[in-house]
Amino acid sequence: MKEGWEKKAVGEIAAHSLGKMLDKAKNKGEPKPYLRNLNVRWFDFDLSDVLEMRFLPEEATKYTAIKGDVLICEGGYPGRAAIWQRDEPIYFQKALHRVRFNEPERNKWFLYYLLSKDLDGTLRNHFNGAGIQHFTGEALAQFEVPLPLLPEQHRIVGILDEAFEGIATAKANAEKNLENARAVFESEMNAFFAKKGNGWKETHIGEQLTLQRGFDITKSEQVDGVVPVVSSGGIKSYHSNAIVSAPGVVIGRKGTLGKVFYLEKDFWPHDTTLWVKDFKGNNPKLIYYFFLGLDVKKFDSGAANPALNRNNIHPLLVNWPPISQQASIVSTLDSLSAETERLESIYKRKLSALDALKKSLLHDAFTGKL
Structure with a gap:
């Protein structure tokens, strides 16, 4: 800290309090929009999803933030904060601290200081809780700020x-x-399969390849090795023996839907995937690119949980290039x-x-x- 600066605790330089607890059975009054920790971003507010809670008129002073107040997440993302800059007051819930400085000009300085402590990893030293962490009122009161x-x-x-x-x-x-770099590649890739050049033919995807569901294997059944076990989200672990020879194309079937992976070494496709069992003479890398550009989510056959059924993909009518x-x-x-x-x-x-x-x-x- 620079010579001549002071260091003071928040409790010495500001008034702070938590918002109202959400309790539908006990809350009375008129429904009012209120802020949750989900609405608070760094230096800003996301007001696209603001809920309502009942407040009595006499609760307004205690549970509203006014222009210039700092609102800080007590939980969720503890310490994340923003300054309420609107002229109209806003109610706030118990998951948020309202900090109102004795010298209102300190609010932006304090916000930058909170962010600096978050980025250098030391803000968490002020949180409580082994699992879900909280920036409690007591901790906030003792939090020191250079001034x-x-x-x-x-x-x-x-x-x-x-x-x-x-x-x-x-x-x-x-x-x-x-974003543009990815979009250009996707556009160029999709353009190949959208056209119909010389020798191309219209065919069902099931006539060009065969998809097969992967094989279940639990963590306890795996033996440490060098064979990638490919799940719907990618390679998560390694096993001692392969069940499919490379090259291979694997698609997320369940959970993470539609992610596509190209394997250049023998592998184990997990039960949460589909893999190409038979390329039918086609170039495996071409099939990889084809699925990479295909929006397989529209073939989702799941109800509550997303799932991809090979029987919904095989009948798909596509333009297909000759092997040559x-x-x-x-x-x-x-x-x-x-x-x-x-x-x-x-x-x-x-x-x-x-x-x-x-x-x-x-x-x-x-x-x-x-």
Whole structure:
């Protein structure tokens, strides 16, 4: 902490309280919209799903946040917080703390400090609970905040506001570029199977391959080895012996529906998957790309739980290339896939760098280096 700054507990510089407990049997009054911890994001509120609870008129002062109040998650994502900036008050539930500073200008500084402690991993040191953690009122009251004089605080908050706005814009652009890279690949891939070139024919998918349900194997039945056990979500464990020879194509059948995996070594397809038992002379990688571009969720045969039935896929009518053209198509799609992965890697590294920059700026801010 910079020389000349003070460190004070929240209980010394603000009034704080929890919201109203949800109890339909006891709550009286008129239904009013209220905030839950799900509505609180960092620095903002998601008001797309606001519920109502009954409040009496005399409860308004105790259970409403007014403009400038900080609302902090007590549970769910403990410590996540935002400032209520609207002119109209809002009610809030017991899962949230309302913090109202004696000096209202401290609210944004406090919010940045909470975020810095969350990003460096030390905020959790103030939580209670072994399993589900909580940022209790007692812990919040004792939570200490470094406090510069207000003019210096305003200067630092101004720097952070400007920097974070720039980071948010750069991050949004990187995320959009990442999304576009994936979309271009998917579009190009789907275009291959949408056209009907020379030698292509209209056929049922069951005439080109045979899907088979995977094989059940429990954790206790597995013996440590190098054979991948492929479940609907991917490779989760390894077994000592394979049941299917590579190359292989596996599709999530139950749970995580429609994820597609290409296996270049012998494997064990789990019961939660479908695997291609017979490629019928087709290029296995082409079939992988075909399923990668297919929206298999529309073939969901499950009721409560999503499930993919091979009997719903085999009758699917598709345009299919002759075997003589398949290697060339796969080569083109491999190149597109490699370029997409290269671009994704660049954009992911940029996103990581932006997160690191945010963390570094906050560290400098609260050690007096800005």
